Amino acid sequence: MKEAVLSIRDLTVEIPTRHGILRPVDGVSYDIAPGEVLGVVGESGAGKSMAGNAVIGLLTPPAHIAGGEIVVNGQRIDQLTGEAMRRLRGKQIGMVFQDPLTSLNPLLRIGDQLTETMLAHLDISRTEAEERAVAALAEVGIPGAAERVNSYPHEFSGGMRQRVVIALALCAEPSLIIADEPTTALDVSVQAQIIALLKRLCRDRGTAIMLITHDMGVIAEAADRVAVMYAGRLAELGPVREVLMQPHHPYTAGLMGSTPLASRGKDRLHQIPGAMPRLDSLPGGCAFHPRCPRAAARCSSAPGPLITDGDGRAACWFPLDREGVA
Amino acid sequence: MLAYVIQRVFQSAIVLLVVGLVAFSMFRFVGDPVDNMLGQERTxxxxxxxxxxxxxxxxxxxxxxxxxxxxxxxxxxxxxRQGRPVSDILMERAPATLELAAVSGFLAITIGIGLGVFTAIRRNGFAANAIMSISLIGVSLPTFLIGILLIYLFSVELGWLPSFGRGETVDVGGWSTGFLTSSGLQALILPSITLGLYQMTLIMRLVRSEMLEVLRQDYIRFARARGLRERAVNFRHALKNTLVPVITVTGLQLGSIIAFAIITETVFQWPGVGLLFINAIQFVDIPVMAAYLMLISVMFVGINLIVDLLYFAIDPRLRADRTAAH
Known part of the structure; x- marks a missing residue:
């Protein structure tokens, strides 16, 4: 693998509360290579967005990084604060939020929002920034870009606004985009277009994407590799085909079993019994064991050991499909 | 938008007609002016x-x-009472009140917005909490008490500032101004603080709460995620979004600064229209009272109209003549 754009090692995020310390992200490690799309999936509260916010340095206090390392383009950034972190945001790491209706400032023209972002990071003149703003809008597929730079956000539809958001996230040419549920708030018919657009733009620029979603369909369509998170820990990580088709972790298998796939015909969908535990009442050992069909006594005593299989790994005592596991 | 302006001007005219009716009724129903004007010896x-x-x-x-x-x-x-045209008397008195109100309003808006933004950004800082506590005084103490306390402290005990009157004034084209002499400026300090303190604290608390609300919005997070400078995020993105409710309240408060200058003018023996009005009430000088009533209502209606038009200037979503295109 080439040198990673993003490298996370044992990342832990803690939230101190009156009832003790919560760990929404607990010892997570993964890399993203240049131009790669890493899908991060999990249920609500699994810590996938929290990990993304930790990387871009936008955790809402009192949540904070309590351990581990975040390295972006060879520079360790988890210790950076204030101005140094600001220079990094937008310039090296871009972010796309879930709801395009609320992520644009309603009182500023979109052209102004684009130029101010470029002027904050790039050493270019205002005129040049304005020209680039038009080009950026045209590139994300907004018709009549030269006039639309003067429009306000409310003059665009939801899908168009998400295109504007993508243009904003990419305009200072970051090497990594964190896309936090970028299509969840959109119409189904627009979702595929937005994912395709994001993928195409990033491939052209060699920009890596950390695609946070709970939608297995989006993962299957867009991701090169996938990281499955459960209760703040990484359950499984690997190339998307292998993880989706031959999961090692019973949780991944459960997720796949509960996702409708055209290829599987009319079988009833499976349901994982129970719900993900709250962060303040995590079971000991592997957090998934109370819901796991393969759980045994030692699952409750210690977290599953890391097993590796080629490029993939899973944290489980009794992984599925043991053939070929090293 | 033009239709809206016409409609608002029309409504304003109706309000003024009604106020005119009330003012006029005073002549009819508060005693008989003929009785007042002719002496005891009359046929x-x-x-x-x-x-x-x-x-x-x-x-x-x-x-x-x-x-x-x-x-x-x-x-x-x-x-x-004075046997002179009311309009002449008002013209004589108006500069004193308008200058006092202008200085108070300016102090209230600049300091109010400044401190409001400061206390919102440094939400948990010691200085911000101290300012919030002190501001309770401004909200809860009555104007006349603040005036008397200021006179006691700065005029009686310290002897720094005059306790009454306008000081020396200079006549500039029929407008007597206190801005051009040092005694005039000194005389302005205590009354303008007294008059503007309530409005200042009100604006400050309003700006703070609106600002805290706006800072939670997605577009502020997105602005941060794009690596914009803190100052741009706070003032360009956040403050502008707080302005619509702030302008509503500020506009009305500016009206009350002029209308309720009565109390401050009485405390400081300020030779303005408020003091004129109080004296007119004592002597049942109905033409003066009627004129004052009309003047204040014109001022309120005018300010309201300006406030409504400012909404359009600030919030592009209200400009209905540009329809949303998709």
Missing amino acids: QADIERLRTTLGLDQPFPVQYYKFLTNAAQGNFGVSY
Whole structure:
């Protein structure tokens, strides 16, 4: 693998509360290579967005990084604060939020929002920034870009606004985009277009994407590799085909079993019994064991050991499909 | 938008007509002006003659119409007490009140918005909490008490500032201004603080709460995620979004600064229209009272109109003439 754009090692995020310390992200490690799309999936509260916010340095206090390392383009950034972190945001790491209706400032023209972002990071003149703003809008597929730079956000539809958001996230040419549920708030018919657009733009620029979603369909369509998170820990990580088709972790298998796939015909969908535990009442050992069909006594005593299989790994005592596991 | 402006001007005119009716009614129902104007030695013929010259023998609607047309031309009749045209007396007094109100309003808006933003950004800082606590004084203490306390401290005990009057004034084209002499400026300090303190704390608390609300919005997070400078995020993105409710309240408060200058002018013996009004009430000088009423209502209606038009300037979503295109 080439040198990673993003490298996370044992990342832990803690939230101190009156009832003790919560760990929404607990010892997570993964890399993203240049131009790669890493899908991060999990249920609500699994810590996938929290990990993304930790990387871009936008955790809402009192949540904070309590351990581990975040390295972006060879520079360790988890210790950076204030101005140094600001220079990094937008310039090296871009972010796309879930709801395009609320992520644009309603009182500023979109052209102004684009130029101010470029002027904050790039050493270019205002005129040049304005020209680039038009080009950026045209590139994300907004018709009549030269006039639309003067429009306000409310003059665009939801899908168009998400295109504007993508243009904003990419305009200072970051090497990594964190896309936090970028299509969840959109119409189904627009979702595929937005994912395709994001993928195409990033491939052209060699920009890596950390695609946070709970939608297995989006993962299957867009991701090169996938990281499955459960209760703040990484359950499984690997190339998307292998993880989706031959999961090692019973949780991944459960997720796949509960996702409708055209290829599987009319079988009833499976349901994982129970719900993900709250962060303040995590079971000991592997957090998934109370819901796991393969759980045994030692699952409750210690977290599953890391097993590796080629490029993939899973944290489980009794992984599925043991053939070929090293 | 033009239709809206026309509609608002029309509504304003109706409000003024109603206020005019109230002002006019004072002449009719608060005693008989003829009684006041003629002395004890009078004949029935004198009374009839004065009634005819004043137009009091004409039907009510005709009198009302005359009152309105005269008022529209700035003619409010003759003061019962001073025997001079009311408009002359008002013109003499207006500069004192308007200068006092302008300085108070300026202090209230600049300091109010500044401190509001500061206390919102440093939400948990010691200074911000101290300012919030002290501001309770401004909200809860009555104006006359603040005025008296300031006089006691700065005039009586310390002897730094004058306790009453306008100081020396300079006549500039019929406008007597206190801005050009040092004694005039010194005399402005205590009254303007007294008059503006309540408005200042009100604006500050409003800006703070609106700002805290806006800082939670997605577009502020997105602005941060794009690596914009803190100052741009706070002032360009956040403050602008707080302005619509702030302008509503500020506009009305500026009206009350002028209207309720009465108390401050009484405490500081400030020779403005407020003091004139108080004296007019004591002597039942109805033309002066009517003129004051009309003047204040014109001011309120005017400010309201300006506030409504400012909404359009700030929030592009209200400009209905540009329709949303997709």
